[in-house]
Amino acid sequence: MSNLNDPVIKGYFINLIGEEGFKVVEKMPETEVTDEKIAEATGVLLNIVRRTLFILYENRLAVYRRVRDTDSGWLTYLWRLDLSTMDSQLVLESKKILKNLRSKLEFEDGKVFYTCKAQCSRFLFETASDLLFICPVCGEDLEYQENESVVKALKQRINKIEELASSAIA
Numbered sequence: 001m002s003n004l005n006d007p008v009i010k011g012y013f014i015n016l017i018g019e020e021g022f023k024v025v026e027k028m029p030e031t032e033v034t035d036e037k038i039a040e041a042t043g044v045l046l047n048i049v050r051r052t053l054f055i056l057y058e059n060r061l062a063v064y065r066r067v068r069d070t071d072s073g074w075l076t077y078l079w080r081l082d083l084s085t086m087d088s089q090l091v092l093e094s095k096k097i098l099k100n101l102r103s104k105l106e107f108e109d110g111k112v113f114y115t116c117k118a119q120c121s122r123f124l125f126e127t128a129s130d131l132l133f134i135c136p137v138c139g140e141d142l143e144y145q146e147n148e149s150v151v152k153a154l155k156q157r158i159n160k161i162e163e164l165a166s167s168a169i170a
Contacts, residue, residue: 004025012090016055018052021051023042023044024044024049024052024053025052025081027041027042028079028080029041030080030081031080032079033078033079033080034076034078035050035077038079053079059089060082060085060089061082061083061089062079062081062082063079063080063082064077064078065077065078091165094164094165097161098158098161098162098165101157102158105155111125112144114133114143115143116141118135120137
């Protein structure tokens with residue numbers, strides 16, 4: 001089973017299902033159990049438990065088995081965590097993050113930006129020029145905004161994620 005105390009895994013779950021959802025994952029029994037029993041065991045509202053379980057199911061981190069009650073005909077869903085795909089889920093997530101960071105870097109790199117002192121919005125040079133270097137929100141003058149630190153930070157994050165990914169493969 002994956003280590004839920006690992007900051008990467010915990011961060012992934014919190015991003016995916018939130019703090020309340022993470023409580024469900026932390027306290028969920030290893031055996032098959034109904035959503036009602038999970039809600040009782042965790043103290044989390046039933047609708048949040050169900051939402052969490054379906055998100056986990058959609059991400060292949062939980063499985064269920066349906067059992068039909070022969071008397072009433074009702075279906076009961078028995079849930080359990082299946083974290084065997086956790087590594088592949090983390091790889092997919094890191095690929096999405098890298099794609100987004102590279103896209104943001106491509107946008108930031110080599111462009112000139114302007115903003116007002118209140119930083120109401122940020123404009124490319126062409127847009128700022130069309131606005132006569134006046135902020136359309138607050139009416140203040142638009143001034144040049146250096147973005148080299150943003151570009152540098154994006155490059156560092158991309159490199160760090162690539163390093164972690166390559167060390168995980170090795």
